[in-house]
Amino acid sequence: MYLRASEVGDSSVADIDRSLVRSLPLFANMADVELERMLARAAMRRIPPGEAVFEQGQKATQFFLLLHGRLKVTQVTAEGQQIIVRVVHPGDLFGFAQALQRDDYPGTPIAAAESVVICWPNEVWASIVEQNPNLAVNAMRTIGQRLQEAHTRIREMSTEEVERRVAHAVLRLMDQAGRRDADGDGVHIDFPLTRQDVAEMTGTTLHTVSRLFSAWESQGIVKGGRQKLLIRDRARLEALAEGQ
Amino acid sequence: MYLRASEVGDSSVADIDRSLVRSLPLFANMADVELERMLARAAMRRIPPGEAVFEQGQKATQFFLLLHGRLKVTQVTAEGQQIIVRVVHPGDLFGFAQALQRDDYPGTPIAAAESVVICWPNEVWASIVEQNPNLAVNAMRTIGQRLQEAHTRIREMSTEEVERRVAHAVLRLMDQAGRRDADGDGVHIDFPLTRQDVAEMTGTTLHTVSRLFSAWESQGIVKGGRQKLLIRDRARLEALAEGQ
DNA sequence: GCCGTTCCTTGCGCTCCCGCAAGGAACATG
DNA sequence: CATGTTCCTTGCGGGAGCGCAAGGAACGGC
Numbered sequence: 001m002y003l004r005a006s007e008v009g010d011s012s013v014a015d016i017d018r019s020l021v022r023s024l025p026l027f028a029n030m031a032d033v034e035l036e037r038m039l040a041r042a043a044m045r046r047i048p049p050g051e052a053v054f055e056q057g058q059k060a061t062q063f064f065l066l067l068h069g070r071l072k073v074t075q076v077t078a079e080g081q082q083i084i085v086r087v088v089h090p091g092d093l094f095g096f097a098q099a100l101q102r103d104d105y106p107g108t109p110i111a112a113a114e115s116v117v118i119c120w121p122n123e124v125w126a127s128i129v130e131q132n133p134n135l136a137v138n139a140m141r142t143i144g145q146r147l148q149e150a151h152t153r154i155r156e157m158s159t160e161e162v163e164r165r166v167a168h169a170v171l172r173l174m175d176q177a178g179r180r181d182a183d184g185d186g187v188h189i190d191f192p193l194t195r196q197d198v199a200e201m202t203g204t205t206l207h208t209v210s211r212l213f214s215a216w217e218s219q220g221i222v223k224g225g226r227q228k229l230l231i232r233d234r235a236r237l238e239a240l241a242e243g244q
Numbered sequence: 245m246y247l248r249a250s251e252v253g254d255s256s257v258a259d260i261d262r263s264l265v266r267s268l269p270l271f272a273n274m275a276d277v278e279l280e281r282m283l284a285r286a287a288m289r290r291i292p293p294g295e296a297v298f299e300q301g302q303k304a305t306q307f308f309l310l311l312h313g314r315l316k317v318t319q320v321t322a323e324g325q326q327i328i329v330r331v332v333h334p335g336d337l338f339g340f341a342q343a344l345q346r347d348d349y350p351g352t353p354i355a356a357a358e359s360v361v362i363c364w365p366n367e368v369w370a371s372i373v374e375q376n377p378n379l380a381v382n383a384m385r386t387i388g389q390r391l392q393e394a395h396t397r398i399r400e401m402s403t404e405e406v407e408r409r410v411a412h413a414v415l416r417l418m419d420q421a422g423r424r425d426a427d428g429d430g431v432h433i434d435f436p437l438t439r440q441d442v443a444e445m446t447g448t449t450l451h452t453v454s455r456l457f458s459a460w461e462s463q464g465i466v467k468g469g470r471q472k473l474l475i476r477d478r479a480r481l482e483a484l485a486e487g488q
Numbered sequence: 489g490c491c492g493t494t495c496c497t498t499g500c501g502c503t504c505c506c507g508c509a510a511g512g513a514a515c516a517t518g
Numbered sequence: 519c520a521t522g523t524t525c526c527t528t529g530c531g532g533g534a535g536c537g538c539a540a541g542g543a544a545c546g547g548c
Contacts, residue, residue, distance in 0.1 A: 079487070081403040085399075096388075099388045101385045101389060106392065129377060133373060133380060136381060137380060139384065140343050140384045140387065141343065144340075144343045144345055144387055145344065146391055147387060147391045150394035150398060151350070153398055154327070154329070154394060154398060155321060157401045158401070158447035159321050159327065159447075161534075195495075196495080196496095200402075203403075204535075206495090207498085207535085207538095208536075210495095210497055210498085211497080211535095224496085226494090226496070226543080242322070406504080438524090438525065438526085440525080449507080451506075451507080451508095451527085454525095454526060454527055455505095455527080458526095458527070458528085469526095470513080470514055470524090470525060471524095
C-alpha cells in the first residue's frame with residue numbers, strides 16, 4: 001500500500017507513520033487528538049533524488065515536515081552563484097516562509113536522497129497555534145536554533161580559514177547525518193554529498209575542497225569517494241577545526 | 245525625575261514612555277490592559293556608551309527591549325577574534341536566549357551611543373505568551389526576519405568580494421540608522437561607527453575598510469570622519485553593491 | 489557493453505586581501 | 519596646554535585560495 005502511494009507521488013493521511021511523527025520534539029506536548037486533527041489536514045509527498053519540493057521565489061502556500069530522506073536547501077544569487085543554506089534532516093520543519101514574514105519561499109529544497117515529506121496549507125498554522133500555543137513555542141525554538149547555527153557559520157566565515165571551516169562543516173554533518181560504517185572503521189555521511197556541496201556550504205570552491213580531502217586522506221583522517229565521505233579520525237579533524 | 249532616574253541607572257515603570265512602546269510592531273495587537281500588566285513587571289536601565297548590557301556566556305535571566313540608542317552585539321571567538329553579529333535598533337528585542345533554547349547569552353550587546361533598555365525576568369515570557377499567543381507569533385516573525393538577515397549575510401560572504409560586502413553593509417546601515425544630514429547633502433549613520441566596526445560586520449579588516457572608504461571618498465560617493473560616515477551618492481553605492 | 493554525464497583530481501599562475509609597520513589626526517583628561 | 523589614548527590612513531610584501539584547464543574515474547541509460 002505504501003509502495004503504491006509512493007509511485008503516485010502523493011498519498012493519503014492514513015499512510016503517515018504515527019509513531020515516527022509522535023517521536024518528534026515539535027509535537028512533544030501535543031495531545032493525540034490534536035495531532036490527529038493536524039494530520040487530517042496534511043498531505044504526503046514523495047520526492048525522488050535531484051528533484052525540488054518547491055522553487056525559490058514561488059508563492060508560499062504550504063509548510064512542510066521532512067519524514068524520511070535528506071534535503072539540501074539552496075539559494076541562487078542574481079549572478080547565478082549557488083549556495084547551500086542548510087541541510088534538512090528527518091523531523092525538521094521547512095518551507096516556513098510565513099514565519100519569516102514573507103509570501104514566497106526564500107530557497108529551493110532539493111532531495112539529496114529519496115525523501116518523504118508531509119505538508120499543510122498555510123492557513124492550518126494559525127488555527128492550530130490558536131488551540132495549541134505550545135506548538136508556536138516549539139517552532140520558535142526551532143527557528144532560534146537555526147538562527148544560532150547561522151551565526152556560528154557567519155563567525156566561522158569571518159574569522160577562520162578555509163581548512164578550518166571545511167573541517168567544522170564535516171564535523172557538523174557527522175553529528176547530524178553520521179552513520180557507523182558497515183566496513184568497520186569510521187563514520188560515513190548518510191546521504192550523497194558532493195565536493196561541490198561542501199564547497200557551497202563553506203563558501204569555497206570544489207577545487208579547494210577536493211584538495212583538502214585529498215590531503216586529509218593521505219593523513220588517514222578521512223576517506224573519500226564519489227559522493228561519499230568516510231571519517232576515520234574524528235579527533236584529528238577536531239584538532240584541524242580548532243586550528244591544530 | 246527622568247534625569248534623576250538616569251543618574252541611578254535604574255528606573256521605575258512609571259517613567260516608560262507609553263506612546264513609544266505602543267507604536268512598536270511587537271505589541272501591535274496587544275490590548276492596553278495586557279501591555280500595562282506586562283510593563284508592570286519590567287525594569288528600565290540606562291546604558292552609557294561603551295558599556296555592555298550583559299556579557300556573552302552569562303546566565304540568561306532576563307530578556308530586553310531597546311527603547312533609545314544603539315547596541316552592537318559582539319561575539320568573541322576562542323582565539324579572541326571579535327565579530328559584530330548584528331546591530332540592535334530602537335524597538336528591537338534582544339537578549340532572547342530562551343527562545344534560542346539556551347540558558348546563557350550568546351553575545352555581548354555594547355552601547356554604541358547612550359541607550360535606554362527595558363527588561364523582564366524570563367518567567368514573564370511564558371506567562372504572557374499563554375494569555376497572548378499573538379505576542380509569540382510576533383516574536384517568531386522577528387526571529388524569522390533575523391534569520392533571513394543572517395542568511396543574506398552568509399550568501400554575501402560566500403559569493404561576494406570585500407568591496408561589495410562592505411557596500412551592502414553600508415546600505416543596510418543607511419536604511420536602519422540613516423539620518424538626513426544637517427549640512428545638506430547626503431545621509432549619515434546615526435551613531436558612532438568605527439572602521440573596525442564595519443570590518444567586524446563584513447568579515448574583513450579595518451585596513452581594507454579604510455582603504456575602501458578612502459577610494460569611495462575620492463569618487464565623491466561617501467565622506468568619512470572619525471566614527472562618522474556620510475553617504476552622498478546612494479545610487480553609486482548600490483551599483484558597487486551589485487558589482488558595478 | 490558502450491557512451492554520455494556527472495563527479496573528482498591536480499598543476500599552475502595570478503589576484504585579492506591580509507598582516508605588518510609607521511605615522512598622523514581627533515578626542516579625552518588632568 | 520600637555521599627554522595619552524583611540525581611531526584612521528597608507529605603503530609594501532607575501533600568501534591563501536581562486537579560476538582555468540585538462541584528464542580521469544564512477545555511474546546510469548539504452
